Amino acid sequence: MRFKVAGEYSIADIAIYPWAVPAARQGQDLASYPAVQRWLERVGARVPVRRGMDAGADLRR
Secondary structure, eight states, X not given: OOXXXXXXXXXXXXXXXXXXXXXXXXXXXXXGOHHHHHHHHXXXXXXXXXXXXXXXXXXXX
């Protein structure tokens, strides 16, 4: 299953993911980019990514 930006899962995926998650709130429509949507789903399903995104969630509210 390929879901990496550059080869293996790397710092590139880690760096890009949090910026891509709020695409809709930033006025971006990813419907034309199904590969990006799949990448977001696969990276977002990783347990470490979920923990990282949940860290400090109360501070972002």
